[in-house]
Amino acid sequence: MASSGWIERLGSLIGVRPAELKLAFRVTIAGALAYAVTKLFDLPQGYWAVITAVVVMQASVGGSLKAAVERFSGTLAGAVYGGLVAGFVPHTSPLSLGLAIVVALFPLALLAAVKPAFRVAPITSLIMLLPPTGQAIGPIASAFDRVLEITLGNIVGVLVSLFVLPARAHTLMAEAAAKVVSLNADLFSIFIEELTDGPKGRSALQTLHPQIRSALKKAEAAAEEATRERKSRLTEAPDPEPLIRTLYRVRHDLVMIGRAASGPLPPLIRERLSPSLNALHEATRRLLLDLAQALHNRRTPQGAAAFEEALNAFTFEAEALRSPSLMRELPGKAFGQVVALGFALEQFRQDLGDLLLRTGDLALDRTAHPDER
Incomplete structure (x- = not known):
């Protein structure tokens, strides 16, 4: 590809190999593009889309697909289950919040131990309980926003991986x-x-x-x-x-x-x-x-x-x-x-x-x- 030539020349100037330099470009573009899209749709917690786009970006398209699927499946499981716990388990006092954390964590931690693809599920479930934003807008709306933002980040990450200096x-x-x-x-x-x-x-x-x-x-x-x-x-x-x-x-x-x-x-x-x-x-x-x-x-x-x-x-x-x-x-x-x-x-x-x-x-x-x- 024509773009590979100047990437290799730039890499030789700063002492970085072309593959690593291309990945750095893709990560940067994915993060910036995800941020722009969240602002376009005025998402309340758009930073999750930016973080997800950066996390999803891997050295190859196949690696990005794997990361996107794992991120989405873990987030969906954590958001749905964490939203249910936040909605139906009282957690207004420190003691009840501690009990809700146990209820939210154990099943998803067990799931992540058996299937590592769901390793972000316990984290997402905790986020549903702990941040004030989730409590302010309600657990169901918070869960929906979280899945929407992670999905958006996944889409941006995979598209950038496919079309910006793609590495097969x-x-x-x-x-x-x-x-x-x-x-x-x-x-x-x-x-x-x-x-x-x-x-x-x-x-x-x-x-x-x-x-x-x-x-x-x-x-x-x-x-x-x-x-x-x-x-x-x-x-x-x-x-x-x-x-x-x-x-x-x-x-x-x-x-x-x-x-x-x-x-x-x-x-x-x-x-x-x-x-x-x-x-x-x-x-x-x-x-x-x-x-x-x-x-x-x-x-x-x-x-x-x-x-x-x-x-x-x-x-x-x-x-x-x-x-x-x-x-x-x-x-x-x-x-x-x-x-x-x-x-x-x-x-x-x-x-x-x-x-x-x-x-x-x-x-x-x-x-x-x-x-x-």
Whole structure:
């Protein structure tokens, strides 16, 4: 989109990434627009519409839809039940007000504990009892005004999310997935270096594994928002779940490779396998980094021909180790390590192929809908 260019330039000037800057613009516009609408309709407690529009605004359209639904459902439940309590439970004295608060809170707090989407319901119910405005205009009118204002804020928030610098959840998911794949390239490098040079990179794993887990959670959260956008007919992008499942399978494959690489190969085996392992390392790293760039830019990835060739060469060298002379010279544990590594790499090959397909699906969707950002 044309607006993305100046947003990115402004972000680079003030040191903020474009996605965060776009969200800041959307939040500001949503709050200001909600305020203008409340003044237009002269709502008595219009600030709730402004607060709701800001709360609803999330990083993606799907996230904003989720926040709007949760805010509305929680407010409706709290306003209706709190209005009934305010209307039928006496609360003119401190003691009776304390009893009314208990009656208003417990059922809704239990509802919010069972269904977190209703977490604002207890708060709304309390507001129905405590503020002087609710008592001045009556509980029923106060409940109606509260639902009207929250609904207005939800509408403004979702509309701004849709039409002002919109960020599609599929794009956020692809960017998080790109981060996962890029970190996987670093992880694979550490494992191969451990096989050939010894466990020199174990300290790096203590920071790398948490980063991968965090990126996977971010991708999974974005996938949930993308699913919500698809169900709301806001996008025709492919189902995000296959990509997330494939990322987790690749993650499991790397764990298996890491177990096989928990110690260096014996010198004789290392001498035979180091050339093919190093070639496999380079080809795999190039493939993963290209996949990361393809996911980030939602373009078609390059093929895996170099990776396939390098893995086939390693497999051939590993099979050649089964000669009777070598098997007599080396302990069975050494051959078990090579077999485990070969098995894990074969699984890795299959799941990388699936990841290439999933990345290609996202690229095709971006080609069909170039404005989905």
